[in-house]
Amino acid sequence: MAAAAPDVPGARSGPLAAAVTWLFVPAARPDRFAKALRSGADAVILDLEDSVSAADKDAAREALATAWPADAGTPGTPAVAVRVNGLNSAEFAADAAACRALRPAAVVLPKAESAHDVRSAAEAVAAPVLPLIESARGLVDLRDIAGCPESARLLFGTVDLALDLGVTADAALDTARGDLVRWSAACALPPPVDGVTTALRDADTATRDAARAREWGFGGKLCVHPAQVQPVAAAFAPGAAELEWAREVLALEHEGAAARDGEMIDRPVVERARRILLRAGQSGPGQG
Incomplete structure (x- = not known):
């Protein structure tokens, strides 16, 4: 009998929903697990798929089991997820069994x-699912994927999608970015997580890519090297001027449709200001 679907709504409002920086680590490299958990990333993805060769799949699952972070899921530590192999792959059943035992x-x-x-x-893994959208077929069915109760948050697989679509310019994926953001909002999912920056140690590129993802409405970004974590986090964090604007807007909240420096302050503007302060871990006037 298949396991009951997990209580995903909790996952939609917990650490997975709030995570901004998501760091991939090959499951075949247990020596890197502890370093990843100390990297400052909000979530760590132990990878059984692309970063593990076919010959090393069994060894990777064994390493995952023997080196699973003992404090995974405790307060103050990153959320730990596992990227399994594809549902139709020969490896999925063994991956699912490993995940049921480890409870990521x-x-x-x-x-x-x-x-x-x-x-x-x-049902197979008895855990919330983070669908990785990285094919044209996934884009076509995005509405149903985002609306599925078992979906906790959408992740964007830009490299594989570009290959599937036959495009080379990142800008060619912008329509897909908009789709992920729109369907996440429509289905009450947290903002989606943007794809990786392949320039591993280029902090400027990681910062630029993260800032652009934030402008598109993404709430986080996948990272493939610890050096990318801090630049990505900084790009998603509100700046000093943005925080000052948000505090001033909320100070005018109870004055109806007020104005600030010629800018109309109505309900959507107030809500945007509130979200900026929440993202920064702050509150507005009169909110504690």
């Missing part, structure tokens, strides 16, 4: 292409 915060499902894929993975 979630599993990342590569090439998620339907709500059926998400539900099947959730």
Whole structure:
């Protein structure tokens, strides 16, 4: 009998929902697990898929089991997820068994292409699912994937999607970015997580890519090297001028449709200001 689907709504409002920086670590490299947890990343994804060769899959699952972070899930530590191999791969059943034993915060499902894929993975692993959207088929069924109760948050697989679409310019993926943001909002999911920056140690590129993702409405970014974590976090954090603007807007909140320096202050503007302060861990006037 299949396991019952997990209580995903809790995952939608907990550490997975708030995570900004998501660091991939090959599951075949248990020597890197502790370093990843100390990297400052909000979430760590132990990877059984692309970063592990076919010959090393069994060894990676064994390493995952023997070196699983003992404090995973405790307050003050990153959320720990596992990227399994694809649902139709020969490795998925063994990956699912490993995840059921380890109880990660979630599993990342590569090439998620339907709500059926998400539900099947959730039942197999007994954990929330983070669908990785990285194919044209996944984009076509994005509405159903985002609306699936077992989906905790959407992740964007930019490299594989570019390959599937046959495009080379990152800007060619902007339509897909908009789709992920719109369907996440429409289905009450947290803002999606943008794809990786392949320039491993180029902090400027990571910063620029993260800032652009934030402008598109993403709430975080996948990282493939610890050196990317802090630049990405800084790019998503509100700046001093933005915080000052938000505090001033909230100070005018109870004056109706007021104005600040010629800018109309109405309900959507107030809500944007409130979200900026929440993201920075602050509160507005009269809110403690």
